[in-house]
Amino acid sequence: MIHQANLSVESQWQKELKQSYTKPKDLLNYLNLPVADFEKDFEARKLFNMRVPRYFASLMEKGNPNDPLFLQVMPQIQEFIEKAGYEADPLKEHDSEMPGLLHKYKSRVLIMFRTGCAVNCRYCFRREFPYADNAVNKEKLTQVLDYISQNKQINEVILSGGDPLMANDQAIAWFVEQCESISHLKRLRIHTRLPVVMPSRVTKELIDSLQQSRLKAIVVLHINHHKEISEQLILACSKLNNAGITLFNQAVLLKNINDTVHTQVLLAERLFDSGILPYYLHLLDKVTGVTHFNLTEAESKKIYEGMLAELPGFLVPKLVREVGGESSKTPVLP
Ligand code: SF4
Structure with missing residues (x-):
């Protein structure tokens, strides 16, 4: 049996998930970083959506564009660089025994x-x-x-x-x-x-x-x-x-x-x-x-x-x- 108190604990993470940053501008504003300096990077979101839970953002250092957590999740213009040796399926996973x-x-x-x-x-x-x-x-x-x-x-x-x-x-x-x-x-x-x-x-x-x-x-x-x-x-x-x-x-x-x-x-x-x-x-x-x-x-x-x-x-x-x-x-x- 699932108790009411436990249900509310579980819904907490699902609620947090919905509040994640999905727009670079919102994350930049939260981190007190100048939006104009990053506008060129926004396009990279078309290649791969941005998603950053607010809790994870709270671990980042405000005002620091080189924060190691920020760099892992912020879309960057360099994502458009194509280079030999880089491919869509480097691990050859796209054909599996059965879906999933x-x-x-x-x-x-x-x-x-x-x-x-x-x-x-x-x-x-x-x-x-x-x-x-x-x-x-x-x-x-x-x-x-x-x-x-x-x-x-x-x-x-x-x-x-x-x-x-x-x-x-x-x-x-x-x-x-x-x-x-x-x-x-x-x-x-x-x-x-x-x-x-x-x-x-x-x-x-x-x-x-x-x-x-x-x-x-x-x-x-x-x-x-x-x-x-x-x-x-x-x-x-x-x-x-x-x-x-x-x-x-x-x-x-x-x-x-x-x-x-x-x-x-x-x-x-x-x-x-x-x-x-x-x-x-x-x-x-x-x-x-x-x-x-x-x-x-x-x-x-x-x-x-x-x-x-x-x-x-x-x-x-x-x-x-x-x-x-x-x-x-x-x-x-x-
Ligand atoms: S590295 Fe892991 S957590 Fe991050 S996007 Fe890929 S599968 Fe998801």
């Missing part, structure tokens, strides 16, 4: 559980993904569950998107129950950025669904910069940790955002202090429109070597790149 399902790894399947996100990160490798063709409703999810039932080598389900936590708690609870009835499944993993941009998404109902399941739950957050780890997020993470849910982080190495050893060390330390283990540090996936975020492989390796020198081994994420068509992530060795 990717079965790249033998023992794991990835489900595009929800096609939207609470925030639109400008560097996103799925910014050109045909989400409309891959949206999953209950009927398609039932087909996906049949596929999992018939493939006994699958022991882990990964919910991705978009952002799977865009689904409401009832939809997640239903899906968790369906997975529980498939005896060869052991783990449920959720890849999400939503708690980072809106910690209120970590509701009691969500925690209860994951905690009460026989499946071992893992939440992989996406945090690129230590400034994204607020006290509210730390509180949400401690609730997940207390419920026995394992927390990992994956980040993307981004030019002018987190491209120094110092920033990466601060991120790793703050993640650990918050009960989250650094898991992967990804090189940028070369989707069209993201050239201005890219670091060369040599630059990336240099930063990584600095991290190896400064951090204890358990706080160093694996440096990886995704190669389209490959069945696993490719390690980038210093």
Whole structure:
């Protein structure tokens, strides 16, 4: 039974979501940045919509056009740059086994559980993904569950998107129950950025669904910069940790955002202090429109070597790149 008080907590994040900034001008005004300086950038919204929760904007430094959180979400004119090596589908994901399902790894399947996100990160490798063709409703999810039932080598389900936590708690609870009835499944993993941009998404109902399941739950957050780890997020993470849910982080190495050893060390330390283990540090996936975020492989390796020198081994994420068509992530060795 869902109590009234809990319903109001859940509706809180949905209400917050609706209040997100979708126009650059509104975000710039909030941050006390001169709108005229950015007008040339507004066009980039045609390539990929802008969406920034107000909570995430509140973590940005007002008056600072180089704020590392602002740079991740503000449309920029450079997104129109076309360059060899950058393509619409760098990970070769657009043709899947069935709509909404990717079965790249033998023992794991990835489900595009929800096609939207609470925030639109400008560097996103799925910014050109045909989400409309891959949206999953209950009927398609039932087909996906049949596929999992018939493939006994699958022991882990990964919910991705978009952002799977865009689904409401009832939809997640239903899906968790369906997975529980498939005896060869052991783990449920959720890849999400939503708690980072809106910690209120970590509701009691969500925690209860994951905690009460026989499946071992893992939440992989996406945090690129230590400034994204607020006290509210730390509180949400401690609730997940207390419920026995394992927390990992994956980040993307981004030019002018987190491209120094110092920033990466601060991120790793703050993640650990918050009960989250650094898991992967990804090189940028070369989707069209993201050239201005890219670091060369040599630059990336240099930063990584600095991290190896400064951090204890358990706080160093694996440096990886995704190669389209490959069945696993490719390690980038210093
Ligand atoms: S939250 Fe993840 S999937 Fe959504 S836009 Fe950001 S990087 Fe892409």
